[in-house]
Amino acid sequence: FGLPDHLPGFCDPSWIDAFARYVDAFLDRYPEPRFFTPVNEPSITAQCSARWGIWNDRRASRADHLLALAHVVLANVEAIARVDADRAGWWIGAEGFGCHLAATPDDEPTAQEARELDDLVWDLHFGVEPGESVADLADHVPNQVLERIDAATVGHDRVVAGHDMYPVSVHLHGDRDEPLTIDERLDAYDAAARRWHVRYGRDFWVAETSNLGLAVEEGPRWLDGLVGVLDGLRADGLPARGICWYSRGDQVDWHTMLARPVGETTEVGLFDQDRRPRPVARAYADLARRSG
Numbered sequence: 001f002g003l004p005d006h007l008p009g010f011c012d013p014s015w016i017d018a019f020a021r022y023v024d025a026f027l028d029r030y031p032e033p034r035f036f037t038p039v040n041e042p043s044i045t046a047q048c049s050a051r052w053g054i055w056n057d058r059r060a061s062r063a064d065h066l067l068a069l070a071h072v073v074l075a076n077v078e079a080i081a082r083v084d085a086d087r088a089g090w091w092i093g094a095e096g097f098g099c100h101l102a103a104t105p106d107d108e109p110t111a112q113e114a115r116e117l118d119d120l121v122w123d124l125h126f127g128v129e130p131g132e133s134v135a136d137l138a139d140h141v142p143n144q145v146l147e148r149i150d151a152a153t154v155g156h157d158r159v160v161a162g163h164d165m166y167p168v169s170v171h172l173h174g175d176r177d178e179p180l181t182i183d184e185r186l187d188a189y190d191a192a193a194r195r196w197h198v199r200y201g202r203d204f205w206v207a208e209t210s211n212l213g214l215a216v217e218e219g220p221r222w223l224d225g226l227v228g229v230l231d232g233l234r235a236d237g238l239p240a241r242g243i244c245w246y247s248r249g250d251q252v253d254w255h256t257m258l259a260r261p262v263g264e265t266t267e268v269g270l271f272d273q274d275r276r277p278r279p280v281a282r283a284y285a286d287l288a289r290r291s292g
Contacts, residue, residue, distance in 0.1 A: 103175055
């Protein structure tokens with residue numbers, strides 16, 4: 001999510017080659033690793049740095065957002081290509097996974113535009129034609145950057161794409177009186193994951209989840225429901241490979257995306273601040289035992 005102080009930001013292309021040098025040095029020094037996540041959550045990194053204006057570059061425009069996204073994707077795909085040239089490594093991905101629901105039929109165009117923007121990070125990684133609503137990518141990103149991305153799209157099968165799926169990942173476009181229920185959020189992921197697999201055809205897993213967006217006591221119900229969705233996907237032949245609760249302990253200021261550094265606890269851990277296991281920790285341990 002961040003860069004060393006000597007690099008100016010994700011909208012500046014100089015960090016891409018600096019990251020490539022780091023990847024080369026890592027591969028040269030450590031021959032054993034086989035599983036890699038070169039850039040964590042490329043789309044979230046770009047969004048928070050160049051659209052919401054809260055991290056790194058602290059810019060807030062569509063043009064900066066698309067430029068930062070292209071730079072982050074380029075760094076990631078070229079890192080994956082370097083790994084591939086060095087060894088038979090796997091890309092174990094982690095990416096923010098939005099689910100967009102329309103409150104009414106009139107809100108569907110807005111929801112679809114949001115889906116196409118979320119898809120863009122995967123489209124660039126896998127060489128899929130982006131949706132019409134993000135056609136302005138070419139207006140804001142230099143041709144040489146897009147050409148480098150095209151040359152390094154991930155073509156091999158040593159991929160488990162990561163869906164970072166939280167309760168808060170489900171977005172309702174338009175207005176309605178009732179809040180989204182847990183079941184509605186789970187159904188939204190089920191539908192979105194199926195659509196994603198039709199579009200990309202890759203193995204995937206829930207790389208991150210927690211009760212973020214729900215009360216802490218609802219963690220076990222959320223986990224059980226999300227595992228049920230994954231079981232249903234697998235029963236229908238989709239390659240859903242696993243689930244990871246993030247994180248072991250609580251976080252700090254994460255419910256505000258670090259926008260306000262006030263030291264407030266975000267209660268999403270398997271264990272609380274005093275290292276006491278929450279009910280979801282026991283549920284997660286039981287799941288691990290049952291899964292072997």
